[in-house]
Amino acid sequence: MASALYVCVVGDEDQSIYRWRGADVSILLSFSRDFPAARIVKLERNYRSTQNILDAAGAVVANNPERVGKSLSAEKGRGGNLRYFEGLDAQAEAEFVAGEVERILNDDSDQTCAVEYRTNFQSRAFEEVFRRRGLRYKLVGGFSFYNRAEVKDMLAYVRLAMHPEDDISLLRVLNVPPRGIGKRTVAALRESARVDGTPLWAAIGTFVSDASAGRAVTPLRAFQELIGRLRDALATKEPPGFLHAVLEETGYMAMLKDRNTPEDVARMENLEELAR
Numbered sequence: 001m002a003s004a005l006y007v008c009v010v011g012d013e014d015q016s017i018y019r020w021r022g023a024d025v026s027i028l029l030s031f032s033r034d035f036p037a038a039r040i041v042k043l044e045r046n047y048r049s050t051q052n053i054l055d056a057a058g059a060v061v062a063n064n065p066e067r068v069g070k071s072l073s074a075e076k077g078r079g080g081n082l083r084y085f086e087g088l089d090a091q092a093e094a095e096f097v098a099g100e101v102e103r104i105l106n107d108d109s110d111q112t113c114a115v116e117y118r119t120n121f122q123s124r125a126f127e128e129v130f131r132r133r134g135l136r137y138k139l140v141g142g143f144s145f146y147n148r149a150e151v152k153d154m155l156a157y158v159r160l161a162m163h164p165e166d167d168i169s170l171l172r173v174l175n176v177p178p179r180g181i182g183k184r185t186v187a188a189l190r191e192s193a194r195v196d197g198t199p200l201w202a203a204i205g206t207f208v209s210d211a212s213a214g215r216a217v218t219p220l221r222a223f224q225e226l227i228g229r230l231r232d233a234l235a236t237k238e239p240p241g242f243l244h245a246v247l248e249e250t251g252y253m254a255m256l257k258d259r260n261t262p263e264d265v266a267r268m269e270n271l272e273e274l275a276r
Helices: 025-029 051-061 090-107 120-133 149-162 167-173 183-196 200-209 211-236 239-249 252-259 262-274
Strands: none
Touching: 090 120, 120 262, 149 167, 149 211, 149 239, 149 252, 149 262, 167 200, 183 200, 183 211, 200 211, 211 239, 239 252, 252 262
């Protein structure tokens, strides 16, 4: 294909938002230099936004020196005027948005509103404010902040630090991150707890003190000591500091950093938001 000069490249230097995935806008900007005979076709008709939105976005991105440049024209016409709000923090932003939604619904209860945000972790503030104000909402294309697996894992650790006898939380994170506690060991713990009529936490203590338990003791003892450290941190730290201690002590954040997939980057953002 290349020998016949049939090369087609599609890109937009104004949308170089995936740099953390390895995207490099300089590749697009240097294309004309590397292929001087190439014909550039600019797709400047916009079918999504109004002209006022395009003009505002264009005025912002025009300050970027690394761009080819384009003049976008909206099929939807001029549209309404834009409003600018700058909040002190995510909470203030969510309160403002919720207030605007309430105003719109008070004027017309049949109206529907959409709230767009850039990354998953930002949903937390909106969800909390909407719930508090009694505004019904549906999260599209994702899970509610507190239903995300990594958030549930961290909250399970928090509950264990407060109440080690919480069997549901213990089973959720006993081997998360992986610490070498296999299914057979978990089954043995559950059977021991059933026979003795005790929580799993007590069964772990029994196993750790049993010299005949073999290699299974080592990861169980490490887990026991981990929960002990978290209980100490709970007694001495404020909530944000305690949550950061959970992230570090458990090795959960280190696990995500080591894997470093795009999904793991989003999970780390969610956990940082949880610990604010």
